[in-house]
Amino acid sequence: MKIHINGTAYPLASKQSITLTNALTLHFAQPQKSTFAVALNGDFVGKGDYEHTIITAGDSIDVLQPIQGG
């Protein structure tokens, strides 16, 4: 069983669930040093909700950061 963060698959034990805060540590070691926002399965999740948001197998997380744009 897996979850995906920005398209990269990370293994998750069957029936295991983790918080979004924990899931983000799979993506980067020090999230507090980056500017980013998160969507779970296409829906925005505010920073204040990371700790209460449960991630289960099959979930897809997008972590976005600022970039130049027109």
Add this chain to the structure above:
Amino acid sequence: MSLNIYGTQLDSRLLIGSALYPSPEVMKQAILASESQVVTLSLKRQNPNEQSGQQIWDYLQEIVADNFAYLLPNTAGCKTAKEAVTLAQMSREIFKTDWIKLEVIGDDYNLQPDPIELLHAAEQLINNGFKVLPYCTDDLVLCQRLYDLGCEVIMPWASPIGTGKGLMNPYNLETIRLRLPDATLILDAGIGKPSDACLAMEMGYDGVLLNSAIALADQPALMAKAFSQALQAGAQAYAAGVMPQRQTAHPSTPTLDTPFWHQPNYQ
């Protein structure tokens, strides 16, 4: 004269993009030379192994602070209302602004906005407290619908993004200005030359948003200055009142006592 964006009065009528410059330093020079007070930017997937993304963001914040400018995040890359709404919410959290340049693309070939999804997204975002600046086609009825929803700023395209083809349909753009006299109209996308921007201002548009025309110039900072001056010239011309076109020639020099004047049949 000033540009009104949801009650915020700006001296500059130029909104400038932050992409495509040959280097961050050239981007900074161009933004400063443009005297623009609104800088657009976007969001992308973060790569945890890449530090340059955070560095660019830190640099952009510095430029915006130095120039007392505002950030205008966009929803580039979105193809549905749902994607655009999610991206707008993520942008609001990061950039701490309710302003959103709403882009919902309906065609990959010419990057034409999808009017149906655009309306759905605009409605949801307005209900969610956003101040929406929709990028749309030059369709009068679409612009009217967006305005009726509560979009105080409407941004019809001049031509497809990045083409530099200028104003494809001046009649459409003039009609939108005529029919929506109270909307803030900003011409967005497809501007190639300062004369394009000047023409939009002469039509009574309130501002112009562009990126490629400056970023892809041989000397972006010099081009940014040229655009700034063109916008000022066009806005002043509109305020001054352009003379009506006439079908026939009219001499400007007084004809009374014209030297060497003679009747055609005079011998």
